[in-house]
Amino acid sequence: MPPKRAPASKTRNRPPEHAPTEALAPTRKLASEIYEQLSEGEIPRMRLPLRTKQNIQFQMREGVWRLGRALGTRSARKLDGALMLLRTFYLVDFINEMARESKTSTLRELYYISEGWEESKFHSEDESNLLIEDLEVLCGRLREDFRLHPEENGASVIGDLTIRETNRKGVVKKINCRDDVGDGGYALPFNVEREKIEFVSTNARFVIAIECGGMVDRLAENGFDEKHDAVLLHLKGQPARSTRRFLKRMSEELKLPVVVFTDGDPWSFRIFASVAYGAIKTAHISQYLATPQAEFLGVTASDIENYKLPSDALSEQDVRALQAELTDPRFATPEWRSEIELMLKNGKKAEQQSLAKYGLNYVTDTYLPEKLTELGVLR
Amino acid sequence: MPRVRTLAEELASKQREISVAEFFERNRQILGFDNPLRALLTTVKEGVDNALDACEEARVLPDVQVEIAKSGPERLQVSVSDNGPGILRREIPNVFGRLLYGSRFHANRQSRGQQGIGISAAVLYAGLTSARPARVISKVREEEAAHVLELLIDTQKNLPKVVSDDLLLWDRESGTRVELVLKAKYQRGRQSPFEYLRGTAIVNPHARLLLVEPDGTRITYERVSNDVPPVPKEVPPHPYGLELGELAFRLKASGSRTLSELLPKEFAGVSPRAASEILAKAGLNGRESPGSVHGDRLESLLGAMHAVRLLPPSAESLSPIGPVLIKRGLRNVLGEVRPEFYAPPVSRPPKVRAGFPFLVEVGLVYGGNLPSDQPVQLLRFANRVPLLFQQGACAITNAVQTLDWRRYGLDQKGGSGLPTGPGLLLVHVASTKLPFTSEAKEAVAEDPELDKELTLALQVAARHLRTHLSRRNRRAFAQEKFDIILKILPKLAAKASALVDRPVPDLTPxxxxxxxxxxxxxxxxxxxxxxxxxxxxxxxxxxxxxxxxxxxxxxxxxxxxxxxxxxxxxxxxxxxxxxxxxxxxxxxxxxxxxxxxxxxxxxxxxxxxxxxxxxxxxxxxxxxxxxxxxxxxxxxxxxxxxxxxTEPTPSGETEVDYDAAEASARVEDEE
The missing domain is CATH 2.60.40.1170 (Mu homology domain, subdomain B)
Known part of the structure; x- marks a missing residue:
């Protein structure tokens, strides 16, 4: 949990708070600092911890990678910096306004709200997301505390897991993620905190987090979850915060082992890193999102060789991504180094679904049992 | 009149055995008539070059009209008219009806047409492809009426055949109009009459040009200069670059009785004093008769002529466009493109190559609506004539391509080849005798002296571009700061002040x-x-x-x-x-x-x-x-x-720019 997170986050149906919202208290300090700088003839600036791979540090206690101490300066000397400083104040105004009117906003809505901010409007959603993360860092809060939340992302869970969800109307529903849901599984809401979702019971023995929807479908159709007592979690590419948070809760509260099953390419390595070690962009809240117990199942570079999988040649970007990973502290273990170097050496990548080369049952009957046994999840 | 045998003449001498039609067929490509598109361009080009040369000689501001109209399937009627001095009745059949007939070839000065192969070749081609005679109207000032002749070329004898001969009251004081019907095709594009006239307009700002396209579109390039370029003077060859044969020929053909009399007369840049220096060095007696110098003595004379310091060749035989008119010509034609930058045009001083003076001029234009993702447009000119073909084989192109434009702020893959960017380059080479790669005069041949001058001129223009670009970058950098202080800072101050509930401070510092x-x-x-x-x-x-x-x-x-x-x-x-x-x-x-x-x-x-x-x-x-x-x-x-x-130096504290670090991290870690 982040240090100052409000007790039991109240993202929705939250009673109106007195405005301005308390979560923004540090921004008043920022305003007075900037005011001081201006009156003293100094170029306005603020300092923030750098969210770069050079500035993440391993936290022994939590077993995750968190933001280090290196600070960067956002200064009005440069156009980008000046714009971000001004946007910070626009954003603060907007949040206070929402608080007064008991509203919340999606990240995408915020992007469009900024149309009214004249020259300081956001040029991309990336920019608005970054600023919100900056505000999280500055205030030591989560974006939900600022009444901002992502759109429902719809990552899904399939398996024998029973939860209790308080839905939009305040009605509590008990849902089994295999028996009470359709083929699409149980769709995760953006808020997966305890006040919204409680775990009731499970017979599952482990969780398998899967990159692609097609592979989730394959495992479900083949009855893998029932046969092996597994919970299938669809990551949908680079997983959203709620997906990562939900996975962490399953790992911690249900004590289920977690394995991650992705494509065999450099981008999938990064998906695993953000699941298990913490993403760089959200390094300020890694302790809350990362699942250090998660293990990488594959597809590994050696799987491509051992299972003779149909593969593609690494593109230039792939090679650059792998080389960047070699300087990423999260991958600085002998195991990852040799995995990355092997992929670079072979120059090949493969999709999860390339396992279909051997027929539709191969992945569930042969590949996964072999790999899970190797990891000690299955015996 | 001294003569030099060239490939063209050799071709002409051989044609006595074969018919001129056969000669033409065999040499269609080098003559520029190998396909209907090119035949049209060659015809227009020869007509316009002649018209401009004629006007210049007569000191008249040229007014040239090119009209192209449909005249049946695959056939066009082309007419070129000018307000030049006109051609005497007796000369008309020779000028238009005989190959290799011309007055300019032997003159040692710069002119557009050189071999006189052009317009009569067009007449021949027209006759061969349409069986229609050429119609020529010409009037000289001294006569009341214009002569109208229809003529064909007798392909057996290479002689003009006058089909009809008439008089016409013409509404102009003097001038010439030639009309041809030929197998041809009209199309705008890189190698088209349109492009040719555009180029011609740039380097001939004293001319008014009109093009009427087959669909009736009229394109006019107005005159932007009222100065007819001075007629280049005829000058003898300069000894630098002179070859043995040419020297022997000049000694023989000269009317001079002694060597010391001959040298200053027959060669440019040789003063009487330089002549005696040359003769002394060659061990020759100045009173000797030129006809008596042969063999080794001829060689030592040539060696001495190369060794002695001589005056540079006179530019009088050349007709440079000059910086002012290059700029004006480019502006006139590129107006709609609104370039942001016209580099000061470069007009190099004359140099010598193989005994003939030459000079290089370069104009460079940048920005505006010129396409930025394509190679720069290269406009090549030789003696004020646009070169539209054989770009790849041309010494001008080569000089542009071998320059490392990256050093001057343009993109260029691997540091060679045509640079990419919103640029246009004009390169003009003027000489009394230009080396061309072929008789069609479409590309300038490689030559070390020429290449050196081309490179120097291009470098000067490129340096202007670099200065412009660096100024522009500084301005863009400054613009960013203006945006900060004018648009963002006041709002930031207002917001911060409102949050702390205090008056906005003075922002000047x-x-x-x-x-x-x-x-x-x-x-x-x-x-x-x-x-x-x-x-x-x-x-x-x-x-x-x-x-x-x-x-x-x-x-x-x-x-x-x-x-x-x-x-x-x-x-x-x-x-x-x-x-x-x-x-x-x-x-x-x-x-x-x-x-x-x-x-x-x-x-x-x-x-x-x-x-x-x-x-x-x-x-x-x-x-x-x-x-x-x-x-x-x-x-x-x-x-x-x-x-x-005593100005305080900026603090040595090195700070990491947070937003720049974010941006580069995002590029690297596309997660």
Missing amino acids: VITKIMDVLNVETTQSTDPKTVRLATEITNYTPRARVLELFVELPPELLGRASFDPIPEGTDPELGRAWWTLPKLRPSAKTQVTVEFPSGTEVDASDASWFVAGIDEGHLLGAEPLPGDWDVRLPRAIIEAAEAGL
Whole structure:
């Protein structure tokens, strides 16, 4: 949990708070600092911890990678910096306004709200997301505390897991993620905190987090979850915060082992890193999102060789991504180094679904049992 | 008249055994008639070149019309008319009806057409493909009526055959019109009459050109200069680059009785004194008869001629376009493209190659609506004639491609090849005798001397471009800062002040810290009486400045300028004026205006501004005072410079730019 997170986050149906919202208290300090700088003839600036791979540090206690101490300066000397400083104040105004009117906003809505901010409007959603993360860092809060939340992302869970969800109307529903849901599984809401979702019971023995929807479908159709007592979690590419948070809760509260099953390419390595070690962009809240117990199942570079999988040649970007990973502290273990170097050496990548080369049952009957046994999840 | 045998003549001499039609068939490609598109262009080109040459010789401002109309399937009627001196009745059949007949080939001066192969070849081609005679109307000033002749070429004898011969009352004082019907195809494109006339208009700003396309579209290039270029004078060859055969020929053909008489007469750049030096070096007696020099003695004469220092060849035989007209011609044709930058055109002094003088000119245009993702447009010209074919085989292209344009701010893959960017390059090579790769005169042949000059000229133009681009970058950088101080900072201050509930502080110190430049900006305005250049000098630096401002104008403009305030000094010869500005506090500004009487051809780019008392890094829109300007520095400047020594140096603290770090991390870690 982040240090100052409000007790039991109240993202929705939250009673109106007195405005301005308390979560923004540090921004008043920022305003007075900037005011001081201006009156003293100094170029306005603020300092923030750098969210770069050079500035993440391993936290022994939590077993995750968190933001280090290196600070960067956002200064009005440069156009980008000046714009971000001004946007910070626009954003603060907007949040206070929402608080007064008991509203919340999606990240995408915020992007469009900024149309009214004249020259300081956001040029991309990336920019608005970054600023919100900056505000999280500055205030030591989560974006939900600022009444901002992502759109429902719809990552899904399939398996024998029973939860209790308080839905939009305040009605509590008990849902089994295999028996009470359709083929699409149980769709995760953006808020997966305890006040919204409680775990009731499970017979599952482990969780398998899967990159692609097609592979989730394959495992479900083949009855893998029932046969092996597994919970299938669809990551949908680079997983959203709620997906990562939900996975962490399953790992911690249900004590289920977690394995991650992705494509065999450099981008999938990064998906695993953000699941298990913490993403760089959200390094300020890694302790809350990362699942250090998660293990990488594959597809590994050696799987491509051992299972003779149909593969593609690494593109230039792939090679650059792998080389960047070699300087990423999260991958600085002998195991990852040799995995990355092997992929670079072979120059090949493969999709999860390339396992279909051997027929539709191969992945569930042969590949996964072999790999899970190797990891000690299955015996 | 001395003669040189060339490939063309050799071809002509052989054709006695074969019919001229057969000769033509065999040589269609080199003559420029190998396909309907090209045949049309060659016909237009020969007609226009002749028209322009004729007008220039007669000192007339050319008015040339090219009309192209449909005349049946795959057939076009082409007519080219001019307001030149006209052609005498008896010469008309020879000029249009005989291959290799011309007056210019043997003249040792620059002209557009050289071999006289052109227009009669078009007549021949027209006759072969349409069986229709050429119709020529020509009138000379001295006669009342124009002659109208229809003629064909007798392909057996290479002789003109006059089909009809008539008189016509023509509404012009003099001029020539030729009409041909030929198998041809019209299409706009890189190698089209359209492109050819556009190019011709650029390098002939004294001509008015009209093109009527088959669909009736009329394209007019108006005259932008009323000066007919001087007719290049005929000059003898220059000894540098002279070859043995040519020397032997000249000794034999000359009417001079002695060597010392012959040398200064037959060769350019040889004074009587240089002649005796040459003869002494060659061990020859000046009184000897030229006819008696053979063998080894001939060789030592040539060696001596190469060794002795001679005057450079005279440029009188050449007709450069000149910087002023290159710029005007480019502006005239590129108006709709609105280029942001015209580099000062480069006109190199004449040099010698193989005994003949030549010179290179380069114009460079950048920006505006020129496409930025394509190779720069290269317009090649030889003796004021656009070259549209064989770009790849041309020495001009090669010189452009071998220059490393990356050093001058253009993209160029691997540092060779045509650079990419919104640019247009004009390269003109003028010579009394140009080396072409073929008789069709479509590409200039490689030559080390020529290449050297081309490279030098291109480098000068490219350096202007680099200066422009670096200024533009500085301006863009400054623009960013203007955006900060004008748009963002006031709002940021208002927001922060509102949050702490206090009045907005004075932002001047912050503004000057962010900008930290002295901004010199000139705006131009024109009213019925005056053209005014108003230059505003704003001190966006954090401390008060005493500065000296200098302006440099073309000297002829300085004479017509009136200044406010009155300058402290001027140098009319060099076109300079200067002021000591009143002390400028941070954020303060002052203005200097220069006014010219209306109609003065002047724009803001004619004035260069210089400032003393501040270093280059803090100057925007002006340059630091060049070291070679011999002006006394006023006491105020010296004081300011001394005060500068105590200026606090920026703190050594190196800070990481948070947003830049974020941006680069995002690029690397596309998660």
